[in-house]
Amino acid sequence: MQRIVIVGGGFSGINVANKISKKTKRKNVSIVLIEPREDNVYEPFYLYWSFRKDPLKKFHIPIRKVLRKRVQHIPALATKIDTKNKSVDLSNGETIRYDYLVLATGARMAEEKVGAYEKDNVHHFYLTKATTELREALKNFNGGTIVISPSTVPYKCPPAPMEFAFMVDRYLRKRKIRDKSTIKFLYPLLRPYPERRVAAKIQELYDKRGIEFVEFFNFERVDKENNKIVSLEGDEIEYDLLVLIPPHEGHKVIIEAELGDREGFVPTDRFTLKVKDHDHIYAIGDCTNLPVSKSGAVSHFSSPIVAKNILLEIEGKEPTKKYNGFTICFVVTSPRRSLLLFFSYAYPPKKFGLHNLFIYGLVKKAFKIAYFKAILKGYL
Ligand SMILES: Cc1cc2nc3c(=O)[nH]c(=O)nc-3n(C[C@H](O)[C@H](O)[C@H](O)COP(=O)(O)OP(=O)(O)OC[C@H]3O[C@@H](n4cnc5c(N)ncnc54)[C@H](O)[C@@H]3O)c2cc1C
Numbered sequence: 001m002q003r004i005v006i007v008g009g010g011f012s013g014i015n016v017a018n019k020i021s022k023k024t025k026r027k028n029v030s031i032v033l034i035e036p037r038e039d040n041v042y043e044p045f046y047l048y049w050s051f052r053k054d055p056l057k058k059f060h061i062p063i064r065k066v067l068r069k070r071v072q073h074i075p076a077l078a079t080k081i082d083t084k085n086k087s088v089d090l091s092n093g094e095t096i097r098y099d100y101l102v103l104a105t106g107a108r109m110a111e112e113k114v115g116a117y118e119k120d121n122v123h124h125f126y127l128t129k130a131t132t133e134l135r136e137a138l139k140n141f142n143g144g145t146i147v148i149s150p151s152t153v154p155y156k157c158p159p160a161p162m163e164f165a166f167m168v169d170r171y172l173r174k175r176k177i178r179d180k181s182t183i184k185f186l187y188p189l190l191r192p193y194p195e196r197r198v199a200a201k202i203q204e205l206y207d208k209r210g211i212e213f214v215e216f217f218n219f220e221r222v223d224k225e226n227n228k229i230v231s232l233e234g235d236e237i238e239y240d241l242l243v244l245i246p247p248h249e250g251h252k253v254i255i256e257a258e259l260g261d262r263e264g265f266v267p268t269d270r271f272t273l274k275v276k277d278h279d280h281i282y283a284i285g286d287c288t289n290l291p292v293s294k295s296g297a298v299s300h301f302s303s304p305i306v307a308k309n310i311l312l313e314i315e316g317k318e319p320t321k322k323y324n325g326f327t328i329c330f331v332v333t334s335p336r337r338s339l340l341l342f343f344s345y346a347y348p349p350k351k352f353g354l355h356n357l358f359i360y361g362l363v364k365k366a367f368k369i370a371y372f373k374a375i376l377k378g379y380l
Helices: 011-023 043-049 128-140 160-174 196-209 252-256 296-314 358-375
Strands: 002-007 029-034 039-041 060-062 071-074 078-082 087-090 095-097 100-103 144-150 181-186 211-214 219-223 228-231 236-238 241-245 281-283 327-334 337-343
Touching (some): 002 011, 011 071, 043 128, 043 358
Parallel strands (some): 002 029, 002 100, 144 241
Antiparallel strands (some): 039 060, 228 236
């Protein structure tokens, strides 16, 4: 019996488990998913949830409901990975042996590194509890300066903070307090998005809506006593409400097993998705150091490669399948409009479709249904 153990059952882990299950009927292969949570969260919904209170079930789904029957879910935390003995210790006291290991632990939101989220005017929308608190703060906001900024790169879904600025603009207009408010979007580059043509479009839309873009702002710290955000270069910007994307890093279990780089992200071969210098270990999604965005779309397009390469190895063949870095990204510019972008290793992001159509806004919303009904289950 060949046992494939997947550590982390977020989008990447569930997706790869289902893809492996779908691609092999072999009876001598078992698939085990280690994930302490019972639910999977559709994170893009946080952008909407910051502004309105939908029930949790609208974007949470029980993991068992989307996992194929053949995949065994162990609801525990992996506490230690022993690559020499090919085993994983679990928080329930068990030790589980593997023949193939897939790391899919995602990125940890290192909120403690900011040391300011306890304030009632410093928030983010990258976790459920944090988003709930942000929604409350937005409800109580009656004018002033809202500052939006990433704290470090990389962070999940690169356009999300920039999209958030569009959403805040609309929210304040609806509440008729836009004229009493300033929105500032801070970014470490000289333009609001890495790709020049996309950045030009974003800048045009920002100008139209009076959103201020502050270029080359490299976050250093929050001066919470004086309500200021300070850059490495010493610039200070005052806020009444700060929306700061938390620092991202790898999880403890990865760092302690010496499977991570300086930030705790897993050095991963960009084509085969094998973990560098380790046989029989693959990595997928936000836990990797791949030169692509930390996004569900990357997990989606790379999961068949991980699945296929492991199955090739099980058959005694070379893992020859290669991920070409392809991904897509919807950038929401209003609740009903978005831009559609395409990237890959070969054309980072030279070749892209730039659209601003009502239909793409709808597609982004419809995507949630596809996510739960087909993508997570490995049908697409
Ligand atoms: C606001 C927001 C908007 C976004 N919008 C988009 C979008 O429009 N399009 C897009 O493609 N992507 C988007 N993303 C990004 C996308 O949601 C993530 O990239 C994706 O969910 C990553 O999946 P993952 O499985 O790699 O990581 P995660 O979803 O973080 O899952 C990792 C899992 O590992 C588990 N874990 C961690 N440590 C251990 C351990 N020791 N033992 C066992 N399990 C462990 C965790 O509990 C977690 O469930 C967005 C993200 C956010 C926050």
